[in-house]
Amino acid sequence: MARLFHHPATEDISIDGVLYALADPTRRGIVAKLATCSGINCSQACEELPPSTVSHHHRILRESGLIRSEKKGVEVINSLRRSDIDSRFPGLLDAILNQSTA
Amino acid sequence: MARLFHHPATEDISIDGVLYALADPTRRGIVAKLATCSGINCSQACEELPPSTVSHHHRILRESGLIRSEKKGVEVINSLRRSDIDSRFPGLLDAILNQSTA
Numbered sequence: 380m381a382r383l384f385h386h387p388a389t390e391d392i393s394i395d396g397v398l399y400a401l402a403d404p405t406r407r408g409i410v411a412k413l414a415t416c417s418g419i420n421c422s423q424a425c426e427e428l429p430p431s432t433v434s435h436h437h438r439i440l441r442e443s444g445l446i447r448s449e450k451k452g453v454e455v456i457n458s459l460r461r462s463d464i465d466s467r468f469p470g471l472l473d474a475i476l477n478q479s480t481a
Numbered sequence: 482m483a484r485l486f487h488h489p490a491t492e493d494i495s496i497d498g499v500l501y502a503l504a505d506p507t508r509r510g511i512v513a514k515l516a517t518c519s520g521i522n523c524s525q526a527c528e529e530l531p532p533s534t535v536s537h538h539h540r541i542l543r544e545s546g547l548i549r550s551e552k553k554g555v556e557v558i559n560s561l562r563r564s565d566i567d568s569r570f571p572g573l574l575d576a577i578l579n580q581s582t583a
Contacts (some may be wrong), residue, residue, distance in 0.1 A: 394504075394509075394580050395504050395506060396504075398500045398503050398504035398577070399500075399501065399504035402497050402498050402500035402504060403497065403503035405498060407496075465540075469580075470576050471576050471577065471580055472581070473576075474572045474576030474577075475496075475576075476572065478496050478571075478573055
C-alpha cells in the first residue's frame, strides 16, 4: 500500500507554521542537514533518535511546507523545499539557519 | 504591591523561544508595533483583544526575551529588546518582521 504524504502548495505555506516548525532544535538540525544534500531518508537525518520521534518531526516539517517526503522503494526520502520557502519568505530560512549553526 | 517581571539575560535568550514566540501573528503584530516606538502599554498594543489574551501574549514575548515590561505608575510599558535580540541573533528579527509586513 502506497503511503501518501500531504504537502501544502507554496502559496499556502504560512510563516506561523514555518517558525513553529523551526522553533525546535531537532527540526532545525534536520533542515540544516537537508540544506546540504539533495535528499536523505529519515533515519539518516536523525540517527540517534527513536523512529517514532523522527517520524513526528518529519511530519511537522512536511506539514509546514519546509520539506518534501517521497517514497522510493522501501525508503522515504526527504528533501528541503528550499526554492519554495525562499520564494515565499525571502531571506528567512538563511537567517534562521545561520543562527542555529553559530 | 509592585508587580515583578522576569526578563531573561541576553545570553539566555534562546532561538527556540524567539521563534516560538514569533510563530503567532498577534505576537508578531505586537513586536512590529513596538519596533516603531520607544514603549507602549499593553492595551495600546492590541486594542481589539481582551486583556487576558493581551497579557498572555506579552508574557510569552517577555519570557522569550523579545520585550521588556516595566511598571510606570498604573501602567505596564512594554518595549522591544531590539539590541539584545540583534546582538544574540544578528539579522533574525528583521528577516521575520520583513515577512510579516509583506
